[in-house]
Amino acid sequence: MGGLSREVIKWLQSLDLGISIKNVKWDFANGYIVALIFSKYYPDEITPWLLYTGNSYSQKSNNWGVIEKFFMKRNINIPRDAIDAVMNCQNDAAIQFVENIYTLLTGRYIKHLPSTLDETEIIPHFALPTTANAIKYMAKSPEKARIVLEAHTEFLKQLRIQRKDEIKKIMIQQKRTLEPLKEVVVSQKTHIKVKQI
Numbered sequence: 001m002g003g004l005s006r007e008v009i010k011w012l013q014s015l016d017l018g019i020s021i022k023n024v025k026w027d028f029a030n031g032y033i034v035a036l037i038f039s040k041y042y043p044d045e046i047t048p049w050l051l052y053t054g055n056s057y058s059q060k061s062n063n064w065g066v067i068e069k070f071f072m073k074r075n076i077n078i079p080r081d082a083i084d085a086v087m088n089c090q091n092d093a094a095i096q097f098v099e100n101i102y103t104l105l106t107g108r109y110i111k112h113l114p115s116t117l118d119e120t121e122i123i124p125h126f127a128l129p130t131t132a133n134a135i136k137y138m139a140k141s142p143e144k145a146r147i148v149l150e151a152h153t154e155f156l157k158q159l160r161i162q163r164k165d166e167i168k169k170i171m172i173q174q175k176r177t178l179e180p181l182k183e184v185v186v187s188q189k190t191h192i193k194v195k196q197i
Contacts, residue, residue, distance in 0.1 A: 003095045005110050008102050015040050028086055028094040030055055031063035034101070038070065041105055046070045060087050076104070 003024055004012075012021060017036045021027045028034060035048035051066060052059035064083050071078050082100075085093035099110050 003092065004098060007108075007110055008099055011102055011106065012037075012098075024094045024098065025089050025091070026055075028098065029089050030060045031067050031087070034086075034097075035063070035067055035070075037101060037105070038067075042070075042074065045074065 015037060017033065017040075019027075019033060019036065021033065030051075030053060032048060032051050032053050035046055035051050039046050039048050046067070051063045064087055068080075068083065070076075078100075082093070082097055086097045103109055
């Protein structure tokens with residue numbers, strides 16, 4: 001269930017669907033699980049047992065056709081583009097679809113935390129491309145290899161500077177949090193010395 005928020009995962013598990021969701025992108029593509037979810041809220045109006053669990057395009061389109069009729073009957077406005085995106089397994093389409101269904105059926109909204117990481121923070125230092133790899137890909141043209149080498153070297157310099165600045169900021173913050181502790185320790189030592197004299 002990777003990609004779904006914890007709140008949505010708990011909700012799906014509480015519905016007791018009788019089917020395990022391993023890959024959201026593929027498991028929701030045929031519409032069967034969507035029908036299961038709606039059958040928990042509208043038990044007399046949709047019967048998921050009549051739908052196919054296969055992954056052929058014709059089975060998917062038949063399933064989604066039944067689900068769309070249910071949506072029209074209940075006046076649930078879900079755009080055809082969203083259904084097509086889920087049916088064709090587009091990236092993050094199923095996750096957004098399930099989150100929208102969650103909001104629609106429960107009336108609760110999902111709190112998304114803003115991502116403060118940029119690409120250089122996501123890639124660990126040991127996984128960055130090396131100069132040798134950059135030159136290897138441009139080995140056919142020495143001029144291109146030289147340009148790539150210069151650009152790559154500049155990129156690594158900037159990355160090192162950026163990371164050094166981040167480490168300095170962290171160290172300064174840690175020093176600030178440790179300074180009051182040092183004062184307490186020093187005052188305790190002087191207090192102890194006074195007792196010993």
